[in-house]
Amino acid sequence: MSKRIKVLKTYKIFIDGKFPRTESGRYTQLKKDNIPIANICLSSRKDIKNAVLSARNAFESWFSKSAYNRSQILYRIAEILEGNKNQFIQELILQGEDSKKAILEIDYSIDRIIYFAGWPDKINPIFGSVNPVASSHFNFTILEPMGVVGIIAPEENSLLGLISSIIPVILSGNTCVAIVSEKLPLCAISLAEVISNSDVPNGVVNIITGNKDELAPHLAQHMDVNALGLNIENKELKNQIFLRASNNLKRLVDVSKYNIQDSNFESPYIVKKFMEAKTTWHPIEKDFTSSNNY
Amino acid sequence: MSSKIKSLKYNGKWDFSPSIESVENLSIKKEYQLFINGQFQKPAANKYFSSINPSNEQQLSRIAKAESKDVNLAVSSARDAFNGHWRKISAKERAKYIYRIARIIQEKSKELAIVETLDGGKPIRESRDVDIPLTSAHFFYYAGWADKLKYAFPNRNPKPLGVVGQIIPWNFPLMMAAWKIAPALATGNTVVLKPAESTSITALLLAEIIKESELPPGVVNIITGDGSTGNLIVNHPDVNKIAFTGSTEVGKSIMESISGTNKRSTMELGGKAANIIFEDAPLDQAVEGVINGIYFNQGHVCCAGSRLFIQESVYDVVLRKLKDRMQSLLVGNPLDKNTDIGAVNSKQQLATIHKYINIGVKEGADIFQLNCELPNSGYWCPPTLFTNVSQSHSIAKEEIFGPVLAVQTFRTTKEVINKANNTPYGLSAGVWTDKGSKAFNLASKLKAGVIWANTYNKFDPTSPFGGYKESGHGREGGLHGLSPYLNIE
Numbered sequence: 001m002s003k004r005i006k007v008l009k010t011y012k013i014f015i016d017g018k019f020p021r022t023e024s025g026r027y028t029q030l031k032k033d034n035i036p037i038a039n040i041c042l043s044s045r046k047d048i049k050n051a052v053l054s055a056r057n058a059f060e061s062w063f064s065k066s067a068y069n070r071s072q073i074l075y076r077i078a079e080i081l082e083g084n085k086n087q088f089i090q091e092l093i094l095q096g097e098d099s100k101k102a103i104l105e106i107d108y109s110i111d112r113i114i115y116f117a118g119w120p121d122k123i124n125p126i127f128g129s130v131n132p133v134a135s136s137h138f139n140f141t142i143l144e145p146m147g148v149v150g151i152i153a154p155e156e157n158s159l160l161g162l163i164s165s166i167i168p169v170i171l172s173g174n175t176c177v178a179i180v181s182e183k184l185p186l187c188a189i190s191l192a193e194v195i196s197n198s199d200v201p202n203g204v205v206n207i208i209t210g211n212k213d214e215l216a217p218h219l220a221q222h223m224d225v226n227a228l229g230l231n232i233e234n235k236e237l238k239n240q241i242f243l244r245a246s247n248n249l250k251r252l253v254d255v256s257k258y259n260i261q262d263s264n265f266e267s268p269y270i271v272k273k274f275m276e277a278k279t280t281w282h283p284i285e286k287d288f289t290s291s292n293n294y
Numbered sequence: 295m296s297s298k299i300k301s302l303k304y305n306g307k308w309d310f311s312p313s314i315e316s317v318e319n320l321s322i323k324k325e326y327q328l329f330i331n332g333q334f335q336k337p338a339a340n341k342y343f344s345s346i347n348p349s350n351e352q353q354l355s356r357i358a359k360a361e362s363k364d365v366n367l368a369v370s371s372a373r374d375a376f377n378g379h380w381r382k383i384s385a386k387e388r389a390k391y392i393y394r395i396a397r398i399i400q401e402k403s404k405e406l407a408i409v410e411t412l413d414g415g416k417p418i419r420e421s422r423d424v425d426i427p428l429t430s431a432h433f434f435y436y437a438g439w440a441d442k443l444k445y446a447f448p449n450r451n452p453k454p455l456g457v458v459g460q461i462i463p464w465n466f467p468l469m470m471a472a473w474k475i476a477p478a479l480a481t482g483n484t485v486v487l488k489p490a491e492s493t494s495i496t497a498l499l500l501a502e503i504i505k506e507s508e509l510p511p512g513v514v515n516i517i518t519g520d521g522s523t524g525n526l527i528v529n530h531p532d533v534n535k536i537a538f539t540g541s542t543e544v545g546k547s548i549m550e551s552i553s554g555t556n557k558r559s560t561m562e563l564g565g566k567a568a569n570i571i572f573e574d575a576p577l578d579q580a581v582e583g584v585i586n587g588i589y590f591n592q593g594h595v596c597c598a599g600s601r602l603f604i605q606e607s608v609y610d611v612v613l614r615k616l617k618d619r620m621q622s623l624l625v626g627n628p629l630d631k632n633t634d635i636g637a638v639n640s641k642q643q644l645a646t647i648h649k650y651i652n653i654g655v656k657e658g659a660d661i662f663q664l665n666c667e668l669p670n671s672g673y674w675c676p677p678t679l680f681t682n683v684s685q686s687h688s689i690a691k692e693e694i695f696g697p698v699l700a701v702q703t704f705r706t707t708k709e710v711i712n713k714a715n716n717t718p719y720g721l722s723a724g725v726w727t728d729k730g731s732k733a734f735n736l737a738s739k740l741k742a743g744v745i746w747a748n749t750y751n752k753f754d755p756t757s758p759f760g761g762y763k764e765s766g767h768g769r770e771g772g773l774h775g776l777s778p779y780l781n782i783e
Contacts, residue, residue, distance in 0.1 A: 126448070129773050133754035134431070141758050141774060144738075226763065242553035246546050248718065249561065249764050257783075269450070269782065277774045279758050280737045280745040 011185070013041050013209055014192035016054035017202025022047050022210070030185070037094055040185050043210040045218045048177065051206035052222050055148040055175035058203030063145050063173030067121035074117035074171060076198040078110050084194060085110075088159060091186040095158065108261065109160045115266045116167045123172060127272055136284045143275040145173035146251060147226035150219040152212065152241070154231040154260065158184035161260050162191060165229055168270045170204055177206045177225070179216055185209045213237055220244040227251035227274055231260075310624065313631040315418045320408055322495065325356045328364055328518065329501035331371035332511025338363035343520070345495055348415035349628050349637035349672040357494045360517035365486075365526040368515040372457040372484040373532055375512030380484055381454075383510070385441035392437035392479050394507040399430040399472075402503065406496055410468055411628045413495045415637030415673070416591050418629050428753055429472040432771075435755035436476035439776060443481065446773055452780040454482035455558060456534035459527040462497075463540045464490035464639050465594040465695075471497050473770045474537055475514060476755075481779040483535075485514045486527055492640045494518040528552065535559065537778070539596075542693070542719070542764050560768025560778040562596065562760055564693040565721030568714035569599030569750065570704075570736065573607045575726035579748065581615045584699070587724055587750040589623060589677050592638055593697035596765070597722035599750055601690055602679075602701045603710050609703050613681065620664050620677050627669070635697065638673040647675050647696030654680045654689040659700070685713060693719070707732070711739045720762030724750045743769070 012019040021027075026042035041047075062070070081088070085106050092102035124142050131139040149169045154161035158181040169176050180188035192207045208215060216237060220228060221244040228250050232238050238256070245252055253273045258265050325342065327334040342356040360368070380388075399406065403426045410421040443452045458478050462470040467489055478485050489497035501516040517523065521544075528536055528551050538548055539562040552559060569587050571580045587599030604612045628636035638644040655661055659680040668674040679699040683690050690700045704710040714723060722744040725736040733747040743761045746752060753759065758774035760766060768778040 129758075131754065131756040131758070131772050133752075133757050135752060135754065137749065137752060139754070139757050141772065146762075147741075239554035243550060246549035246553060249542070249546060249549060249563070249767065251767050267449070276743065276762050277758050277760070277769050278737075278743055278745065278762075279772075280747060281749050281752050281757070282733065282747045283749050 009038065011038050011040055011189045011209070013043055013047060014189065014196070014205070014207040015047065015051045016206070017196060019192070023050070032094065032096065038186060041209050043208045043215060045215075047208055048215060048218045048222065051177040051208055052148055052224055054203035055177050055206055056224055058175045058201055059147055059173075062170070062175055062201055062204050065173075070171060070173065071117055071120040073199050074113060074120070074167065077195060077200065078113040078117060080194045080198050081106070081110050081113065084190070087190060088187055091190060092159065095184045095186055105157065105160050109163045112160065112163055112266065113167055116171050116271070119268055119271055120171050123268055123271055123275070126268060131279070136286050137281045138284055139279065139281050141277050141279045143172070143272065144278050146274055146276050147174065148224060149174045149176045149274055150222070150225045150228045151176050151178035152216050152219070152228070152230045152232050153178050153180045153188070155181045155183060155233065157260050159187040159191065161231060162188055164260050164265060165231060165255070166205060169229055169274050172271055172275050174274055175204045177208065177219060179208050179210070179212060179219060182210070182212050216241055217244055220250070221247055223248050225250060227253065229253045229255060229274065231255045310632045312627070314627065315408055315411070315629045315631060317408060317412070317629070320405055322355050322409060322412070326358060326495065326498045326518070328358045328360055328368070329498065329505075329514075329516040330364065330368045331515065332505060334501070337361065343491065345413060345492065346640075347412050348639055349669065351671050354413055355495060357498075357518045360488070360519040360523045362526055364517055365523065365530060368486045368517050369457060369459075369527075369530050369532050371512035372486050372515055375510060376454075376456055376484040379510045380513050381482065385443070385482070388479065388482065389437045389440035391507055391509045392433055392440065392476060395503060395509070396430045396433035396437060398503045398506055399426070399433065402499075403427070403430065406468060406499060408629070409499060410496050411636070414464060414467055414493045415628050415639050417633040417636040418631055419633065420591060425466055425469045428755070429469045432469070432472040432755045433476045436480040440480040440482075443776065443780070446776050447780070447782045450782045452481070452782045455779060455781060456483060457532060458483045458485055458535040458537060458779065459530065459533040460485060460487040460537045461524045461527065461540065462487065462489055464493040465591060465596070467493035468496040468500060470539055471500055473539075477770070477775050478537070478779050479513065481776060483779055484512065486533070487514065487516050488524055488527060489516070489518060491518075491520045525551075533557065535779070538562070542766075545766060558778070560760070560770070561766035562768075562770060563721075563764065563766040564719060565596045565598065565761065565765050566601055566691065566693050566717050566719045567597055567599045567722045567724065567742065568601045568603055568740070569724035570603045570710055570714060570726065571605060571608065571612055572725075572727040572729075572732065573605045574728045574732075576728060576748070577608065577612060577615060580726035581612065581619050583724060583726065583746075583748070583750040584616060585619050585623070588699045589635055589697050590751050592635055592675070594639055594643070594695055595751065597744060597751065598695075599722075599724050600694065600699060601714075602699055603704050603713060604701065606703045606705050613701070616679070617662060620679070623664060623677055625664065625666050625668065625674065625676055635677060638675050638696065641673055643695065644673040644675060647694060647698065650689055650692070650694045650696070650698060651678060654687065654698070654700075657687050657689070659683045659687055659689060685716060691717065707735070711736065715739075715741045718764040721760075721765035722746065
């Protein structure tokens with residue numbers, strides 16, 4: 001019997017729920033010990049533009065889903081990921097991780113999603129407020145998502161880092177465009193396949209591979225991106241991103257200082273950083289019995 | 295249609311006996327110095343600029359111009375105070391100083407209101423009933439937070455940032471100083487504050503009050519000057535945070551300047567708020583809200599309701615009521631208690647407003663202005679509205695910061711939500727309807743930090759204020775006004 005020929009996987013990018021190749025047609029070969037293991041799209045500015053457009057179009061419907069529903073969809077990602085553990089372990093090993101660490105990383109990743117999946121319907125009870133104004137008004141503050149968030153995911157911990165960058169952002173109703181680890185991109189694309197299978201609406205998560213130095217500044221200066229979540233070591237690139245982000249006053253959330261593996265990363269404060277406070281006023285009718293009891 | 299609806303005729307006259315606030319017993323100094331390290335001191339370069347009363351163009355006082363030596367001294371005083379006594383004082387004691395400041399402001403509220411009106415041109419009715427009471431209330435509110443911060447951030451141990459540089463605008467001079475200084479002190483920071491060039495005097499009266507409160511020297515430093523002084527604060531390496539209120543253009547340039555540094559920031563910037571009237575709204579109240587929304591403080595309000603959207607079915611009647619109401623507005627001496635519309639803050643701002651009014655006419659919108667007598671000297675602009683405006687008109691897109699309203703119409707809820715959100719700004723919005731479900735739908739769909747439903751231009755220390763998108767980031771007021779001054783990691 002002849003040896004079975006393995007079916008090799010084509011790693012493509014993830015935009016609007018589809019898996020296109022980069023419009024530029026460029027790619028780079030990912031190698032291990034000088035042996036090619038995969039071809040990775042070198043995405044372009046146009047891909048970023050398409051991804052932002054898809055994220056913008058997805059925003060209203062994702063945000064208008066109930067918090068309970070978003071919670072269940074996030075939980076679903078964890079469920080599907082659990083069933084696909086072996087694939088991720090193999091990919092992590094292929095990218096040079098030892099098997100023990102690979103198992104830990106996928107376990108942490110799944111547990112992290114489960115942790116954040118519980119938050120969508122608990123953010124506003126904790127961070128919202130009813131404000132006792134002196135005039136006869138009912139006044140309350142709630143947190144809302146910002147809109148489209150650009151994510152620069154960390155180079156190391158390619159799976160846990162990406163999940164920790166995406167989940168706290170989308171759980172409140174934001175949509176995102178993530179530029180993933182340049183040297184360890186395999187898990188990112190497989191994660192896109194999991195997301196695509198988990199009832200996450202098209203466009204909520206978009207995943208772009210390629211050269212960070214080239215792509216990140218385009219994402220940073222895109223006028224329809226509301227905020228950036230950054231996890232990058234390269235100080236020069238970070239400064240360039242900050243500078244370009246001022247063109248439309250993007251909110252900047254630098255998560256580089258956190259240790260992604262530390263369970264302290266798990267907090268609602270990171271979710272809050274990607275939310276905007278909205279305060280609503282409405283008069284309360286005054287008659288001889290009324291007082292401002294809120 | 296509109297010709298069938300009869301308009302009231304006021305003939306531009308609506309006489310009241312003048313009721314002028316007395317300025318006797320009021321002492322404005324000929325010259326004001328910099329407040330650094332608890333002392334009033336002359337600027338190193340000995341330069342001064344004049345502060346003008348915009349209602350008669352007369353000089354009120356000369357104000358010290360802080361240059362680099364002075365800014366360095368102010369920042370190092372703030373740093374020494376932060377590293378020294380201020381950090382060691384218990385939160386309870388910190389609160390007591392802030393309460394003292396609130397109380398002294400209440401005691402001096404009358405003179406503060408008069409000076410605010412003289413220096414800035416706003417009607418005494420507003421400075422007396424809005425600016426000054428809100429100023430003392432803001433200090434009083436944040437004083438109470440000083441020793442309760444751990445309750446505001448569950449599971450965290452909040453820490454002050456250090457020295458904060460604060461740059462404030464000329465539209466609510468003293469109130470903006472309170473919005474900046476009160477939360478900064480409550481959270482244990484020290485302050486270098488710069489008021490706007492054209493309205494420095496009440497900030498310096500606040501410096502006197504702070505001195506009277508015996509707040510330790512260097513905790514609050516108030517230095518005066520123009521944009522170049524502001525730049526020096528922004529770029530000073532020993533400042534940990536910049537809190538800025540002003541134009542979006544300057545806000546962007548500050549963000550550029552501090553990019554790549556570890557400086558934190560809050561930005562309260564421009565706006566182009568939509569004020570939306572549905573056919574089921576209580577129309578008289580809505581018109582009152584529109585008037586307050588755009589003509590309050592001569593329209594020098596970042597959250598001014600400068601874009602009015604009227605549902606087509608009630609367009610004619612709302613417009614008639616609006617024009618009638620405009621004709622009862624009194625423009626004139628800001629010290630007169632009858633005055634509704636005071637003087638435009640500066641010559642420069644009047645030129646900007648005129649520029650936009652000309653653009654509005656040129657781009658084809660129809661102008662309606664209150665026909666009233668304006669004083670001979672000073673800077674004045676009568677309440678103005680434009681109809682026949684479309685989304686692409688400059689007067690519907692750009693912030694004018696004056697008493698100029700751009701009126702548009704809509705048919706459906708979806709249409710007005712799209713129109714209202716079609717702007718880079720997102721500070722505030724107003725919605726007028728008698729249907730609760732519609733009000734809440736709009737409140738959730740409008741991309742703005744403050745939504746006024748069946749009301750407008752309401753402020754309170756307990757209520758967070760601040761923008762979405764290019765109207766800035768961070769909140770001032772309420773629980774949400776604390777975190778911008780704290781490290782809660």
